[in-house]
Amino acid sequence: LKSIAVMTSGGDSPGMNACARAVVRTALYEGVEVWGINNGYHGLLDEDMFKMERKDVGDIIQRGGTFLGTARCKRWEKPEGRMQGYKNLVDRGIQGLVVIGGDGSLRGASLLSKETGIPIVGLPGTIDNDVWGSDYTIGCDTAANTIIDAINKLRDTASAHRRCIVLEVMGHRCGWLAMTAGIAGGAEYILVPEEEYDLDAICADMAKAYKAGKRYILVVVAEGAGSGQEIGKYIAEHTNIDTRVSVLGHIQRGGSPTVIDRVKASQLGEQAALAIISGLSDIVFGFNKGHVVSINLHDAVNNKKTLDPEYAHLARVLF
Ligand code: ATP
Numbered sequence: 610l611k612s613i614a615v616m617t618s619g620g621d622s623p624g625m626n627a628c629a630r631a632v633v634r635t636a637l638y639e640g641v642e643v644w645g646i647n648n649g650y651h652g653l654l655d656e657d658m659f660k661m662e663r664k665d666v667g668d669i670i671q672r673g674g675t676f677l678g679t680a681r682c683k684r685w686e687k688p689e690g691r692m693q694g695y696k697n698l699v700d701r702g703i704q705g706l707v708v709i710g711g712d713g714s715l716r717g718a719s720l721l722s723k724e725t726g727i728p729i730v731g732l733p734g735t736i737d738n739d740v741w742g743s744d745y746t747i748g749c750d751t752a753a754n755t756i757i758d759a760i761n762k763l764r765d766t767a768s769a770h771r772r773c774i775v776l777e778v779m780g781h782r783c784g785w786l787a788m789t790a791g792i793a794g795g796a797e798y799i800l801v802p803e804e805e806y807d808l809d810a811i812c813a814d815m816a817k818a819y820k821a822g823k824r825y826i827l828v829v830v831a832e833g834a835g836s837g838q839e840i841g842k843y844i845a846e847h848t849n850i851d852t853r854v855s856v857l858g859h860i861q862r863g864g865s866p867t868v869i870d871r872v873k874a875s876q877l878g879e880q881a882a883l884a885i886i887s888g889l890s891d892i893v894f895g896f897n898k899g900h901v902v903s904i905n906l907h908d909a910v911n912n913k914k915t916l917d918p919e920y921a922h923l924a925r926v927l928f
Contacts, residue, residue, distance in 0.1 A: 610704040610728065612642040613885050614658065617675040618649030618682075618710035618717070621862055622736045622748025624870035625675040625709055630666035631878025632707050637663055641886050644703055648678040649710070650685035650717060653694040658701070670871060673751070673863045679710070685717050688724060695725040704728065705885040709747070709878075711735030711781075715893060716910040723907075728890035730881045731906050734874075736861060739783035741912040742904030743895020747877065750869040752779070752861045753790045759857055760794030760827065767825035773815065773844055773852040775828045777837025779861050786861075787831035788920045792927065797826045799924050800840070802833035803916040808840065812847040819850055826850070876901055 615632045617625045629645070636643040645665065647657040659665075669676050684690035698706065705728035708718040715731045722729040733740035736752035756778050767774045776796075780786040784801025791799035797815075800806050815826055828844070830837045841854035866874070873896060880894045880901050891906040 610641065610886050610888060612644070612701070612703050613705045613707060613882070614644040614646050614698065614703045615677070615707040616646035616649055616653065616709065617677045617679045617734060618708055618714035619679060620711055620735055621673075621675050621679050622734050622746070623673040623751035623864055623866035624747040624874035625679075625734050626669040626672050627866060627871045628709050628732060628734060628747055628874035628878040629675065629677055630670055631875040632882045633661050633666045634663060635879045635882035636886065639882070639886055644701065645677050648680040649714065650682035650694060651680040652678070653697055654682065654684055654690060656697050671865050673865055691717070691721045691724055695721065695727060698727065705730070705890070707732065707881045707885055709734040711737060711746075712740055712910060715740065715906065719891075719906050719910050722891055728885055728888060729906065730885045730889065731893040731909065732877050732881050733893060733895050736779060736786065737781045737783050738785040739781055739914050740893065740895060740909055741914045742893065742909050743897065743902070745873060745896040747874045748866070748870055749786065751864055751867045752786055753793065754867055755861050755864055756786065756790035756857060757794045759855070759860070760790065760796065760829070763855060764825070764827060767827060770851065771824050773826040773828065773848075773850045775830060775837050775841040775844065775852065775854045777830045777832055777854070777856040779857070780831045780833055782833040783914060784831040784834065784916050787829050787834070788916060788924065791829035792920065792924055794827065794829070795927070796829040797928055798828040800828065800830045800834040801916060801921075802831055804921055806834070808843055809847065812844055815844065815850060816848045819848070
């Protein structure tokens with residue numbers, strides 16, 4: 610192809626900038642025209658896009674968020690919306706699209722490709738690490754590090770007061786963030802949507818541990834596994850343990866990306882640009898055991914990722 614476009618869509622994640630930068634610079638290196646689309650599918654429908662130069666992606670690799678802006682766009686969920694988006698691309702001579710976003714954004718991309726045949730390459734950009742076929746999504750490492758930073762601080766105050774702290778973290782319907790940050794932060798209990806849990810058994814367990822002299826307990830709850838507030842209230846009512854709840858919220862989305870997120874996002878961006886330039890379509894690039902892999906776009910959006918059972922086992926052993 611001779612002209613491509615790149616956008617970020619859905620929830621932002623640290624490393625999206627590094628990724629878009631790699632797409633742009635790889636395309637320019639290959640002598641291909643590249644457009645940036647502002648604010649995801651919104652910008653595509655509102656014709657908010659511009660031809661990019663090398664310097665347009667300067668000074669952004671270290672920044673969280675996305676310099677292109679991102680959005681959720683209802684109009685894109687209708688076939689007429691997607692057809693308008695396709696027309697806006699064709700009008701500018703844009704022959705292929707790279708979409709950096711979460712599973713919803715990739716679903717929108719999959720439909721555009723099916724309906725119009727325009728070449729599309731997707732890249733998993735979300736802190737949730739919930740894209741099927743890849744064991745990594747752009748931003749998940751920074752978010753996990755943000756969570757363990759919070760856990761370290763919460764441990765100090767929990768220990769000082771002999772409290773139980775319930776920390777609710779993001780992850781949508783996926784427990785990866787809670788599980789990895791929980792393991793890294795040494796949480797006593799990690800509640801994830803992929804695993805059933807028995808709150809009464811946990812309360813009984815906690816009460817026993819307190820009686821035996823335990824100073825504090827940390828419970829990490831994935832947002833998809835329940836409400837931190839409700840779980841905290843339940844623990845407070847069913848044990849004599851002074852319990853506090855912390856909902857980490859959007860702090861998890863921000864921050865300067867870690868080395869891992871910058872490098873992996875750059876690798877994925879490069880591969881996506883090379884693939885789309887050579888005319889490949891309907892693929893998502895991700896990682897599998899440290900290596901870049903390509904995944905069928907439609908498979909990626911039609912399958913649900915499962916949590917590595919080794920994590921849950923490890924969490925139980927280390928508790
Ligand atoms: P994150 O998981 O990090 O929040 P995401 O990409 O999954 O990111 P969504 O809000 O699910 O975020 O999706 C972003 C946009 O993608 C939506 O606003 C919509 O424009 C488009 N999209 C999502 N699902 C669909 C769908 N089923 N059909 C068409 N477009 C969709």
